Amino acid sequence: MDNARFLKFVLGLNALLPLGLLLFDAAIGSLGANPVEYFLRATGVMTLVMLLVTLAVTPLRKLFGWNILIKSRRMLGLLTFLYCSIHLVTYSFFDKSGDIPAIIGDVIQRPFIAVGMAAFLILVPLALTSTNASIKKLGGKTWQRLHRLSYLVAILGVVHFWMIVKSDLFYPALFAVGLSALFAIRIYYSRATKKPLQKPGLAIRPD
Amino acid sequence: MIGIPGISLAIIGISLLERALGFASEYKGESKTLIMTSPDRTEITPEPLYLNRRNFIRAGVFAGSAAVTGLVYNAYRPDTITPGPKASGAEFGELARKPEFQSSETPNSFEDITNYNNFYEFSTSKTAVAREAQALKTDPWSVEVGGLIEQPRSFSLQEILQFPQEERIYRFRCVEAWSMVIPWVGFPLAALLEQVRPTSEAKYVAFETAYDRSVMQSSFSAGIDLPYVEGLRLDEALHPLTLLATGLYGRPMPKQNGAPVRLVVPWKYGFKSIKSIVRITLTDKEPPTTWNIAAPREYGFYSNVNPTVDHPRWSQGSERRIGELTMRETLMFNGYEKEVAELYRGMDLEKFY
Numbered sequence: 001m002d003n004a005r006f007l008k009f010v011l012g013l014n015a016l017l018p019l020g021l022l023l024f025d026a027a028i029g030s031l032g033a034n035p036v037e038y039f040l041r042a043t044g045v046m047t048l049v050m051l052l053v054t055l056a057v058t059p060l061r062k063l064f065g066w067n068i069l070i071k072s073r074r075m076l077g078l079l080t081f082l083y084c085s086i087h088l089v090t091y092s093f094f095d096k097s098g099d100i101p102a103i104i105g106d107v108i109q110r111p112f113i114a115v116g117m118a119a120f121l122i123l124v125p126l127a128l129t130s131t132n133a134s135i136k137k138l139g140g141k142t143w144q145r146l147h148r149l150s151y152l153v154a155i156l157g158v159v160h161f162w163m164i165v166k167s168d169l170f171y172p173a174l175f176a177v178g179l180s181a182l183f184a185i186r187i188y189y190s191r192a193t194k195k196p197l198q199k200p201g202l203a204i205r206p207d
Numbered sequence: 208m209i210g211i212p213g214i215s216l217a218i219i220g221i222s223l224l225e226r227a228l229g230f231a232s233e234y235k236g237e238s239k240t241l242i243m244t245s246p247d248r249t250e251i252t253p254e255p256l257y258l259n260r261r262n263f264i265r266a267g268v269f270a271g272s273a274a275v276t277g278l279v280y281n282a283y284r285p286d287t288i289t290p291g292p293k294a295s296g297a298e299f300g301e302l303a304r305k306p307e308f309q310s311s312e313t314p315n316s317f318e319d320i321t322n323y324n325n326f327y328e329f330s331t332s333k334t335a336v337a338r339e340a341q342a343l344k345t346d347p348w349s350v351e352v353g354g355l356i357e358q359p360r361s362f363s364l365q366e367i368l369q370f371p372q373e374e375r376i377y378r379f380r381c382v383e384a385w386s387m388v389i390p391w392v393g394f395p396l397a398a399l400l401e402q403v404r405p406t407s408e409a410k411y412v413a414f415e416t417a418y419d420r421s422v423m424q425s426s427f428s429a430g431i432d433l434p435y436v437e438g439l440r441l442d443e444a445l446h447p448l449t450l451l452a453t454g455l456y457g458r459p460m461p462k463q464n465g466a467p468v469r470l471v472v473p474w475k476y477g478f479k480s481i482k483s484i485v486r487i488t489l490t491d492k493e494p495p496t497t498w499n500i501a502a503p504r505e506y507g508f509y510s511n512v513n514p515t516v517d518h519p520r521w522s523q524g525s526e527r528r529i530g531e532l533t534m535r536e537t538l539m540f541n542g543y544e545k546e547v548a549e550l551y552r553g554m555d556l557e558k559f560y
Binding site: 010033042110 | 265280522530
Protein backbone atom coordinates (compact mmCIF):
# COMPACT_ATOMS: atom_id res chain seq x y z
CA MET A 1 0.00 0.00 0.00
CA ASP A 2 1.48 3.35 -0.95
CA ASN A 3 1.33 6.28 1.42
CA ALA A 4 -1.59 7.99 -0.32
CA ARG A 5 -3.72 4.87 -0.02
CA PHE A 6 -2.69 4.31 3.55
CA LEU A 7 -3.64 7.89 4.40
CA LYS A 8 -6.99 7.45 2.67
CA PHE A 9 -7.58 4.31 4.70
CA VAL A 10 -6.72 6.06 7.99
CA LEU A 11 -8.89 9.09 7.19
CA GLY A 12 -11.81 6.91 6.10
CA LEU A 13 -11.56 4.79 9.21
CA ASN A 14 -11.47 7.80 11.52
CA ALA A 15 -14.39 9.38 9.69
CA LEU A 16 -16.51 6.26 10.07
CA LEU A 17 -15.45 5.46 13.64
CA PRO A 18 -17.85 8.01 15.24
CA LEU A 19 -20.73 6.54 13.25
CA GLY A 20 -19.84 3.04 14.41
CA LEU A 21 -19.59 4.20 18.02
CA LEU A 22 -22.87 6.10 17.76
CA LEU A 23 -24.71 3.06 16.41
CA PHE A 24 -23.12 0.86 19.06
CA ASP A 25 -24.11 3.28 21.86
CA ALA A 26 -27.60 3.57 20.39
CA ALA A 27 -27.92 -0.22 20.41
CA ILE A 28 -26.86 -0.58 24.05
CA GLY A 29 -28.87 2.49 25.16
CA SER A 30 -25.90 4.68 26.03
CA LEU A 31 -26.92 7.90 24.31
CA GLY A 32 -28.43 9.55 27.38
CA ALA A 33 -32.03 10.36 28.25
CA ASN A 34 -32.90 11.68 24.77
CA PRO A 35 -31.03 9.40 22.35
CA VAL A 36 -32.81 10.64 19.23
CA GLU A 37 -31.88 14.25 19.92
CA TYR A 38 -28.30 13.25 20.64
CA PHE A 39 -28.02 11.13 17.49
CA LEU A 40 -29.53 13.91 15.41
CA ARG A 41 -27.14 16.50 16.81
CA ALA A 42 -24.11 14.22 16.57
CA THR A 43 -24.74 13.34 12.91
CA GLY A 44 -25.32 17.03 12.14
CA VAL A 45 -22.08 18.04 13.81
CA MET A 46 -20.25 15.21 12.04
CA THR A 47 -21.59 16.46 8.70
CA LEU A 48 -20.07 19.87 9.45
CA VAL A 49 -16.80 18.33 10.63
CA MET A 50 -16.54 16.24 7.46
CA LEU A 51 -17.41 19.24 5.29
CA LEU A 52 -14.64 21.28 6.88
CA VAL A 53 -12.16 18.40 6.60
CA THR A 54 -13.02 17.98 2.91
CA LEU A 55 -12.70 21.70 2.28
CA ALA A 56 -9.38 21.75 4.16
CA VAL A 57 -7.67 19.52 1.59
CA THR A 58 -6.84 22.28 -0.89
CA PRO A 59 -5.70 24.83 1.74
CA LEU A 60 -3.46 22.18 3.35
CA ARG A 61 -1.91 21.36 -0.03
CA LYS A 62 -1.23 25.01 -0.67
CA LEU A 63 0.08 25.77 2.80
CA PHE A 64 2.20 22.69 3.43
CA GLY A 65 2.40 21.01 0.04
CA TRP A 66 0.52 17.95 1.34
CA ASN A 67 -0.52 16.90 -2.14
CA ILE A 68 -0.92 13.35 -0.94
CA LEU A 69 -4.31 14.40 0.52
CA ILE A 70 -5.91 14.90 -2.90
CA LYS A 71 -6.39 11.15 -3.28
CA SER A 72 -8.66 11.15 -0.20
CA ARG A 73 -10.76 14.17 -1.06
CA ARG A 74 -13.58 12.52 -2.97
CA MET A 75 -13.98 9.87 -0.29
CA LEU A 76 -14.17 12.58 2.39
CA GLY A 77 -16.84 14.36 0.37
CA LEU A 78 -18.88 11.18 0.06
CA LEU A 79 -18.59 10.53 3.80
CA THR A 80 -19.91 14.07 4.35
CA PHE A 81 -22.90 13.12 2.25
CA LEU A 82 -23.33 9.89 4.23
CA TYR A 83 -23.52 11.76 7.56
CA CYS A 84 -25.82 14.37 6.05
CA SER A 85 -28.17 11.65 4.73
CA ILE A 86 -28.28 9.86 8.09
CA HIS A 87 -29.00 13.22 9.77
CA LEU A 88 -31.91 13.86 7.37
CA VAL A 89 -33.31 10.33 7.68
CA THR A 90 -33.18 10.56 11.50
CA TYR A 91 -35.08 13.85 11.45
CA SER A 92 -37.61 12.58 8.88
CA PHE A 93 -38.30 9.32 10.63
CA PHE A 94 -38.13 10.16 14.34
CA ASP A 95 -39.12 13.83 14.43
CA LYS A 96 -41.65 13.70 11.61
CA SER A 97 -42.67 9.99 11.64
CA GLY A 98 -41.87 9.81 7.92
CA ASP A 99 -44.79 12.13 7.17
CA ILE A 100 -43.72 13.75 3.86
CA PRO A 101 -46.36 16.56 3.87
CA ALA A 102 -45.30 17.44 7.44
CA ILE A 103 -41.67 17.60 6.32
CA ILE A 104 -42.58 19.86 3.39
CA GLY A 105 -44.61 22.01 5.79
CA ASP A 106 -41.55 22.23 8.05
CA VAL A 107 -39.35 23.32 5.15
CA ILE A 108 -41.81 26.07 4.24
CA GLN A 109 -42.45 27.26 7.80
CA ARG A 110 -39.05 26.96 9.43
CA PRO A 111 -36.12 28.79 7.94
CA PHE A 112 -33.51 26.63 9.69
CA ILE A 113 -35.05 23.46 8.21
CA ALA A 114 -35.21 25.13 4.78
CA VAL A 115 -31.52 26.05 4.98
CA GLY A 116 -30.54 22.52 6.03
CA MET A 117 -32.66 20.95 3.33
CA ALA A 118 -31.16 23.27 0.70
CA ALA A 119 -27.68 22.18 1.78
CA PHE A 120 -28.66 18.52 1.44
CA LEU A 121 -30.25 19.04 -1.99
CA ILE A 122 -27.08 20.72 -3.24
CA LEU A 123 -25.00 17.84 -1.91
CA VAL A 124 -27.00 15.26 -3.90
CA PRO A 125 -25.69 16.15 -7.39
CA LEU A 126 -22.18 16.52 -5.95
CA ALA A 127 -22.34 13.01 -4.50
CA LEU A 128 -23.81 11.60 -7.72
CA THR A 129 -21.00 13.07 -9.82
CA SER A 130 -18.25 11.69 -7.58
CA THR A 131 -17.10 9.17 -10.17
CA ASN A 132 -14.31 9.20 -12.72
CA ALA A 133 -16.92 8.75 -15.44
CA SER A 134 -18.69 11.94 -14.35
CA ILE A 135 -15.47 13.94 -14.41
CA LYS A 136 -14.83 12.71 -17.96
CA LYS A 137 -18.38 13.37 -19.03
CA LEU A 138 -18.58 16.85 -17.57
CA GLY A 139 -15.02 17.82 -18.30
CA GLY A 140 -12.60 18.80 -15.54
CA LYS A 141 -13.47 22.50 -15.61
CA THR A 142 -17.25 22.06 -15.43
CA TRP A 143 -16.90 19.35 -12.80
CA GLN A 144 -14.71 21.59 -10.69
CA ARG A 145 -17.10 24.49 -11.06
CA LEU A 146 -20.02 22.27 -10.01
CA HIS A 147 -18.11 21.01 -7.00
CA ARG A 148 -17.34 24.53 -5.86
CA LEU A 149 -20.94 24.41 -4.58
CA SER A 150 -19.51 22.56 -1.59
CA TYR A 151 -18.48 25.98 -0.22
CA LEU A 152 -22.11 27.05 -0.38
CA VAL A 153 -23.14 23.82 1.36
CA ALA A 154 -20.68 24.58 4.15
CA ILE A 155 -22.02 28.10 4.61
CA LEU A 156 -25.61 26.82 4.67
CA GLY A 157 -24.60 24.09 7.12
CA VAL A 158 -23.06 26.54 9.58
CA VAL A 159 -26.05 28.90 9.24
CA HIS A 160 -28.41 25.92 9.87
CA PHE A 161 -26.50 25.07 13.07
CA TRP A 162 -26.36 28.74 14.14
CA MET A 163 -30.14 29.10 13.75
CA ILE A 164 -31.12 26.19 15.96
CA VAL A 165 -29.10 26.84 19.12
CA LYS A 166 -30.85 28.68 21.94
CA SER A 167 -28.10 30.84 23.34
CA ASP A 168 -24.78 29.01 23.30
CA LEU A 169 -23.16 30.06 20.04
CA PHE A 170 -19.74 28.61 20.88
CA TYR A 171 -19.82 25.62 18.53
CA PRO A 172 -21.58 27.32 15.61
CA ALA A 173 -19.05 30.14 15.99
CA LEU A 174 -16.20 27.63 16.04
CA PHE A 175 -17.35 26.17 12.72
CA ALA A 176 -17.83 29.68 11.30
CA VAL A 177 -14.28 30.64 12.29
CA GLY A 178 -12.88 27.41 10.82
CA LEU A 179 -14.73 27.91 7.57
CA SER A 180 -13.65 31.56 7.36
CA ALA A 181 -10.03 30.53 7.87
CA LEU A 182 -10.30 28.01 5.00
CA PHE A 183 -11.84 30.67 2.78
CA ALA A 184 -9.15 33.18 3.71
CA ILE A 185 -6.37 30.76 2.73
CA ARG A 186 -8.05 30.00 -0.60
CA ILE A 187 -8.58 33.68 -1.40
CA TYR A 188 -5.00 34.49 -0.46
CA TYR A 189 -3.62 31.82 -2.79
CA SER A 190 -6.01 32.53 -5.65
CA ARG A 191 -4.85 36.17 -5.54
CA ALA A 192 -1.23 35.17 -5.32
CA THR A 193 -1.48 33.01 -8.44
CA LYS A 194 -2.97 35.93 -10.35
CA LYS A 195 0.12 38.09 -9.82
CA PRO A 196 1.93 38.66 -13.13
CA LEU A 197 5.19 37.35 -11.63
CA GLN A 198 3.66 33.90 -11.47
CA LYS A 199 2.85 33.84 -15.18
CA PRO A 200 4.90 31.37 -17.12
CA GLY A 201 7.75 33.00 -18.96
CA LEU A 202 8.03 35.87 -16.53
CA ALA A 203 8.88 33.59 -13.68
CA ILE A 204 12.05 32.42 -15.40
CA ARG A 205 14.81 34.90 -14.84
CA PRO A 206 18.35 34.51 -16.03
CA ASP A 207 20.85 34.81 -13.22
CA MET B 208 -10.78 13.79 33.17
CA ILE B 209 -10.45 12.83 29.54
CA GLY B 210 -8.75 16.13 28.73
CA ILE B 211 -5.12 15.44 29.53
CA PRO B 212 -4.71 11.91 28.10
CA GLY B 213 -6.83 13.05 25.16
CA ILE B 214 -4.56 15.97 24.40
CA SER B 215 -1.37 13.98 24.86
CA LEU B 216 -2.71 11.20 22.63
CA ALA B 217 -3.74 13.82 20.08
CA ILE B 218 -0.20 15.20 20.09
CA ILE B 219 1.26 11.70 19.69
CA GLY B 220 -1.20 10.97 16.90
CA ILE B 221 -0.46 14.19 15.05
CA SER B 222 3.28 13.82 15.42
CA LEU B 223 3.09 10.23 14.20
CA LEU B 224 0.99 11.32 11.23
CA GLU B 225 3.44 14.09 10.49
CA ARG B 226 6.36 11.74 10.76
CA ALA B 227 4.73 9.22 8.47
CA LEU B 228 3.96 11.87 5.88
CA GLY B 229 7.15 13.83 6.36
CA PHE B 230 9.25 10.69 6.38
CA ALA B 231 7.69 9.52 3.15
CA SER B 232 8.32 12.70 1.21
CA GLU B 233 11.73 13.20 2.78
CA TYR B 234 12.80 9.73 1.86
CA LYS B 235 11.65 10.02 -1.73
CA GLY B 236 13.53 13.29 -2.09
CA GLU B 237 16.63 11.94 -0.42
CA SER B 238 16.82 8.74 -2.39
CA LYS B 239 17.45 10.73 -5.54
CA THR B 240 19.74 13.40 -4.16
CA LEU B 241 21.74 10.99 -2.03
CA ILE B 242 22.57 8.77 -4.93
CA MET B 243 23.71 11.76 -6.94
CA THR B 244 25.58 13.69 -4.30
CA SER B 245 26.78 11.28 -1.69
CA PRO B 246 29.19 8.55 -2.57
CA ASP B 247 28.63 6.97 0.83
CA ARG B 248 25.82 4.56 0.09
CA THR B 249 25.74 3.30 3.70
CA GLU B 250 23.72 6.39 4.68
CA ILE B 251 20.71 4.97 2.89
CA THR B 252 18.47 2.88 5.09
CA PRO B 253 18.40 -0.69 3.84
CA GLU B 254 15.04 -1.47 2.28
CA PRO B 255 13.83 -4.23 4.66
CA LEU B 256 14.62 -2.01 7.64
CA TYR B 257 12.87 0.92 5.98
CA LEU B 258 9.77 -1.19 5.34
CA ASN B 259 9.76 -2.42 8.92
CA ARG B 260 10.04 1.06 10.24
CA ARG B 261 7.32 2.20 7.89
CA ASN B 262 4.96 -0.54 9.02
CA PHE B 263 5.70 0.31 12.60
CA ILE B 264 4.91 3.96 12.04
CA ARG B 265 1.79 3.08 10.08
CA ALA B 266 0.53 0.86 12.88
CA GLY B 267 1.15 3.74 15.27
CA VAL B 268 -0.68 6.23 13.07
CA PHE B 269 -3.57 3.85 12.62
CA ALA B 270 -3.99 3.03 16.30
CA GLY B 271 -3.10 6.51 17.55
CA SER B 272 -5.54 8.33 15.29
CA ALA B 273 -8.35 5.90 16.07
CA ALA B 274 -7.64 6.32 19.79
CA VAL B 275 -7.82 10.11 19.46
CA THR B 276 -11.08 9.92 17.51
CA GLY B 277 -12.48 7.55 20.11
CA LEU B 278 -11.43 9.82 22.96
CA VAL B 279 -12.95 12.90 21.33
CA TYR B 280 -16.15 10.95 20.75
CA ASN B 281 -16.13 9.80 24.35
CA ALA B 282 -15.59 13.31 25.67
CA TYR B 283 -18.84 14.41 24.02
CA ARG B 284 -20.85 11.31 24.79
CA PRO B 285 -23.58 11.97 27.33
CA ASP B 286 -22.44 10.48 30.59
CA THR B 287 -24.87 9.25 33.18
CA ILE B 288 -24.21 9.84 36.86
CA THR B 289 -25.50 6.78 38.60
CA PRO B 290 -27.58 7.87 41.57
CA GLY B 291 -27.44 5.98 44.84
CA PRO B 292 -30.10 3.54 46.01
CA LYS B 293 -33.57 4.94 45.63
CA ALA B 294 -34.91 6.29 48.90
CA SER B 295 -38.47 5.59 49.92
CA GLY B 296 -39.23 9.06 51.22
CA ALA B 297 -37.47 8.59 54.52
CA GLU B 298 -35.87 12.03 54.14
CA PHE B 299 -39.28 13.68 54.22
CA GLY B 300 -41.12 11.31 56.52
CA GLU B 301 -44.57 10.32 55.35
CA LEU B 302 -45.48 12.27 52.23
CA ALA B 303 -49.08 13.24 51.57
CA ARG B 304 -50.35 12.03 48.18
CA LYS B 305 -53.53 13.88 47.32
CA PRO B 306 -55.45 12.00 44.62
CA GLU B 307 -55.99 15.10 42.46
CA PHE B 308 -52.24 15.54 42.09
CA GLN B 309 -51.40 11.94 41.16
CA SER B 310 -51.22 10.66 37.61
CA SER B 311 -51.94 7.56 35.59
CA GLU B 312 -48.83 8.27 33.50
CA THR B 313 -45.64 6.46 34.39
CA PRO B 314 -43.01 8.84 35.76
CA ASN B 315 -39.66 9.01 34.02
CA SER B 316 -36.82 7.19 35.70
CA PHE B 317 -34.75 8.91 38.38
CA GLU B 318 -31.73 8.42 36.07
CA ASP B 319 -33.36 10.29 33.18
CA ILE B 320 -34.72 13.09 35.38
CA THR B 321 -31.31 13.67 36.95
CA ASN B 322 -29.16 13.36 33.82
CA TYR B 323 -30.97 15.56 31.30
CA ASN B 324 -31.20 19.08 32.62
CA ASN B 325 -31.14 22.67 31.48
CA PHE B 326 -29.19 24.67 34.03
CA TYR B 327 -27.21 27.21 32.01
CA GLU B 328 -25.32 28.47 35.06
CA PHE B 329 -23.42 25.17 34.96
CA SER B 330 -23.46 24.10 31.35
CA THR B 331 -25.42 24.65 28.17
CA SER B 332 -25.19 20.90 27.55
CA LYS B 333 -28.15 19.10 29.09
CA THR B 334 -26.10 15.97 29.61
CA ALA B 335 -23.21 17.77 31.34
CA VAL B 336 -25.27 19.61 33.98
CA ALA B 337 -25.55 16.57 36.29
CA ARG B 338 -21.78 16.48 36.69
CA GLU B 339 -21.11 20.24 36.75
CA ALA B 340 -23.91 21.12 39.16
CA GLN B 341 -22.41 18.99 41.93
CA ALA B 342 -20.26 22.04 42.77
CA LEU B 343 -23.33 23.98 43.96
CA LYS B 344 -23.21 24.73 47.69
CA THR B 345 -26.67 24.30 49.17
CA ASP B 346 -25.89 24.39 52.87
CA PRO B 347 -26.55 26.88 54.40
CA TRP B 348 -29.37 28.15 52.21
CA SER B 349 -31.94 30.85 52.71
CA VAL B 350 -34.62 32.51 50.63
CA GLU B 351 -35.16 36.26 51.05
CA VAL B 352 -38.83 37.12 50.68
CA GLY B 353 -39.51 40.83 50.27
CA GLY B 354 -41.16 43.57 48.27
CA LEU B 355 -44.85 44.37 48.60
CA ILE B 356 -45.57 42.18 51.62
CA GLU B 357 -46.48 42.90 55.20
CA GLN B 358 -43.80 40.67 56.71
CA PRO B 359 -40.54 40.71 54.78
CA ARG B 360 -38.38 37.89 56.08
CA SER B 361 -35.84 35.27 55.24
CA PHE B 362 -36.65 31.56 55.23
CA SER B 363 -33.89 29.09 55.98
CA LEU B 364 -34.07 25.76 54.20
CA GLN B 365 -35.09 24.16 57.50
CA GLU B 366 -37.99 26.58 57.76
CA ILE B 367 -39.02 25.86 54.18
CA LEU B 368 -39.05 22.14 54.96
CA GLN B 369 -41.43 22.88 57.87
CA PHE B 370 -44.27 23.41 55.39
CA PRO B 371 -46.21 20.15 55.00
CA GLN B 372 -44.53 18.36 52.08
CA GLU B 373 -46.47 16.28 49.60
CA GLU B 374 -45.74 14.26 46.49
CA ARG B 375 -47.21 15.44 43.20
CA ILE B 376 -46.79 13.82 39.81
CA TYR B 377 -46.68 16.50 37.12
CA ARG B 378 -45.97 16.57 33.41
CA PHE B 379 -43.01 18.79 32.64
CA ARG B 380 -42.82 20.29 29.13
CA CYS B 381 -39.64 22.03 28.00
CA VAL B 382 -39.82 24.82 25.42
CA GLU B 383 -37.37 22.68 23.40
CA ALA B 384 -40.20 20.22 22.68
CA TRP B 385 -39.27 17.42 25.07
CA SER B 386 -41.18 16.39 28.15
CA MET B 387 -41.06 14.22 31.24
CA VAL B 388 -43.34 13.04 34.02
CA ILE B 389 -41.83 13.86 37.40
CA PRO B 390 -42.84 12.89 40.96
CA TRP B 391 -41.98 16.13 42.76
CA VAL B 392 -41.90 16.68 46.50
CA GLY B 393 -42.94 20.12 47.70
CA PHE B 394 -45.75 22.38 48.85
CA PRO B 395 -47.93 25.06 47.26
CA LEU B 396 -46.20 28.42 46.84
CA ALA B 397 -49.47 29.90 48.09
CA ALA B 398 -48.75 28.51 51.56
CA LEU B 399 -45.53 30.51 51.80
CA LEU B 400 -47.06 33.66 50.30
CA GLU B 401 -49.94 33.53 52.78
CA GLN B 402 -47.43 33.64 55.63
CA VAL B 403 -45.77 36.84 54.39
CA ARG B 404 -49.12 38.45 53.42
CA PRO B 405 -48.81 40.33 50.10
CA THR B 406 -50.17 43.90 50.24
CA SER B 407 -53.04 45.00 48.02
CA GLU B 408 -50.58 46.62 45.56
CA ALA B 409 -48.79 43.34 44.90
CA LYS B 410 -49.61 42.07 41.40
CA TYR B 411 -46.59 39.96 40.45
CA VAL B 412 -44.01 37.69 42.04
CA ALA B 413 -40.36 37.86 40.95
CA PHE B 414 -37.90 35.01 41.57
CA GLU B 415 -34.12 34.89 41.44
CA THR B 416 -31.69 31.97 41.22
CA ALA B 417 -28.48 31.85 43.24
CA TYR B 418 -25.50 33.08 41.28
CA ASP B 419 -22.17 31.95 42.67
CA ARG B 420 -19.45 32.85 40.18
CA SER B 421 -16.99 30.55 41.94
CA VAL B 422 -18.94 27.50 40.75
CA MET B 423 -21.11 28.90 37.94
CA GLN B 424 -20.17 30.16 34.50
CA SER B 425 -20.30 33.71 33.20
CA SER B 426 -23.28 35.25 31.44
CA PHE B 427 -21.14 35.29 28.32
CA SER B 428 -20.53 31.53 28.41
CA ALA B 429 -24.14 30.81 29.28
CA GLY B 430 -25.41 33.18 26.59
CA ILE B 431 -28.05 34.59 28.95
CA ASP B 432 -28.05 37.34 31.59
CA LEU B 433 -27.32 36.01 35.04
CA PRO B 434 -28.48 35.76 37.78
CA TYR B 435 -31.44 33.95 36.28
CA VAL B 436 -34.75 35.68 37.02
CA GLU B 437 -38.34 34.62 36.50
CA GLY B 438 -41.77 35.89 37.36
CA LEU B 439 -45.45 35.04 37.67
CA ARG B 440 -48.63 37.03 37.93
CA LEU B 441 -49.82 36.90 41.56
CA ASP B 442 -52.90 34.82 40.69
CA GLU B 443 -50.66 32.32 38.87
CA ALA B 444 -48.34 32.19 41.87
CA LEU B 445 -51.29 31.55 44.21
CA HIS B 446 -52.77 28.82 41.98
CA PRO B 447 -52.97 25.48 43.81
CA LEU B 448 -50.90 23.74 41.10
CA THR B 449 -47.94 26.09 41.60
CA LEU B 450 -45.41 24.25 43.67
CA LEU B 451 -42.27 25.12 45.61
CA ALA B 452 -40.44 21.85 45.12
CA THR B 453 -37.86 20.57 47.58
CA GLY B 454 -37.29 17.12 46.17
CA LEU B 455 -38.21 14.42 43.70
CA TYR B 456 -38.74 10.69 43.95
CA GLY B 457 -38.98 11.12 47.70
CA ARG B 458 -35.42 12.43 47.93
CA PRO B 459 -34.06 15.93 48.56
CA MET B 460 -33.80 17.92 45.35
CA PRO B 461 -30.72 16.85 43.33
CA LYS B 462 -28.42 19.78 42.57
CA GLN B 463 -28.85 19.46 38.80
CA ASN B 464 -32.62 19.78 39.26
CA GLY B 465 -32.36 23.03 41.21
CA ALA B 466 -31.48 22.17 44.79
CA PRO B 467 -32.50 22.90 47.42
CA VAL B 468 -35.74 24.63 46.45
CA ARG B 469 -37.22 25.45 43.05
CA LEU B 470 -40.46 26.49 41.45
CA VAL B 471 -42.66 24.11 39.44
CA VAL B 472 -45.40 25.60 37.26
CA PRO B 473 -46.61 22.58 35.31
CA TRP B 474 -48.74 24.38 32.69
CA LYS B 475 -45.86 26.61 31.57
CA TYR B 476 -42.68 25.82 29.64
CA GLY B 477 -39.96 24.45 31.87
CA PHE B 478 -37.80 27.57 31.93
CA LYS B 479 -40.51 29.33 33.98
CA SER B 480 -39.91 26.79 36.75
CA ILE B 481 -36.87 28.60 38.14
CA LYS B 482 -34.24 26.59 40.03
CA SER B 483 -32.24 27.11 43.24
CA ILE B 484 -34.24 30.11 44.44
CA VAL B 485 -32.60 32.70 46.75
CA ARG B 486 -35.03 35.60 46.38
CA ILE B 487 -38.78 36.04 46.05
CA THR B 488 -40.04 39.61 45.59
CA LEU B 489 -43.64 40.80 45.33
CA THR B 490 -43.97 43.67 42.83
CA ASP B 491 -46.64 45.84 41.22
CA LYS B 492 -45.03 45.64 37.76
CA GLU B 493 -44.37 42.71 35.50
CA PRO B 494 -40.86 41.59 36.48
CA PRO B 495 -38.13 41.01 33.87
CA THR B 496 -37.55 37.35 32.97
CA THR B 497 -34.26 35.91 31.71
CA TRP B 498 -35.30 34.23 28.46
CA ASN B 499 -37.54 37.15 27.57
CA ILE B 500 -34.50 39.45 27.92
CA ALA B 501 -32.41 37.07 25.79
CA ALA B 502 -34.95 36.73 22.94
CA PRO B 503 -38.17 38.72 23.48
CA ARG B 504 -39.80 37.47 20.28
CA GLU B 505 -39.23 33.84 21.21
CA TYR B 506 -40.00 33.69 24.94
CA GLY B 507 -42.84 35.72 26.38
CA PHE B 508 -43.57 36.52 30.02
CA TYR B 509 -46.46 34.03 30.11
CA SER B 510 -44.89 31.12 28.20
CA ASN B 511 -47.89 28.88 28.75
CA VAL B 512 -47.61 25.51 27.03
CA ASN B 513 -49.66 26.07 23.89
CA PRO B 514 -49.58 23.74 20.88
CA THR B 515 -51.28 26.36 18.70
CA VAL B 516 -48.63 29.06 19.18
CA ASP B 517 -45.33 27.94 17.69
CA HIS B 518 -41.91 29.03 18.75
CA PRO B 519 -40.66 31.28 15.91
CA ARG B 520 -38.09 28.64 14.99
CA TRP B 521 -39.80 25.35 15.77
CA SER B 522 -43.18 23.74 16.28
CA GLN B 523 -44.78 23.49 19.71
CA GLY B 524 -47.49 21.18 18.39
CA SER B 525 -45.68 18.03 19.41
CA GLU B 526 -43.07 16.88 21.89
CA ARG B 527 -40.78 13.96 22.56
CA ARG B 528 -41.54 12.35 25.90
CA ILE B 529 -38.20 11.26 27.27
CA GLY B 530 -38.09 7.48 26.94
CA GLU B 531 -40.05 7.52 23.68
CA LEU B 532 -38.52 7.66 20.22
CA THR B 533 -41.21 9.39 18.20
CA MET B 534 -43.20 12.52 18.98
CA ARG B 535 -46.55 12.86 20.74
CA GLU B 536 -49.07 15.69 20.61
CA THR B 537 -48.63 18.56 23.02
CA LEU B 538 -51.66 19.31 25.17
CA MET B 539 -53.08 22.79 25.77
CA PHE B 540 -51.64 24.16 29.03
CA ASN B 541 -49.70 20.88 29.15
CA GLY B 542 -52.92 19.04 29.96
CA TYR B 543 -53.89 21.36 32.85
CA GLU B 544 -56.44 23.33 30.83
CA LYS B 545 -59.32 22.46 33.13
CA GLU B 546 -57.42 23.84 36.13
CA VAL B 547 -55.84 26.99 34.68
CA ALA B 548 -57.79 28.16 31.60
CA GLU B 549 -59.80 30.48 33.85
CA LEU B 550 -56.64 32.51 34.62
CA TYR B 551 -56.38 33.59 30.97
CA ARG B 552 -60.03 34.09 30.06
CA GLY B 553 -60.40 36.79 27.42
CA MET B 554 -56.64 37.04 26.82
CA ASP B 555 -55.21 36.78 23.32
CA LEU B 556 -52.73 33.95 23.88
CA GLU B 557 -50.97 34.62 20.58
CA LYS B 558 -50.18 38.13 21.78
CA PHE B 559 -49.40 37.12 25.36
CA TYR B 560 -47.25 34.09 24.47
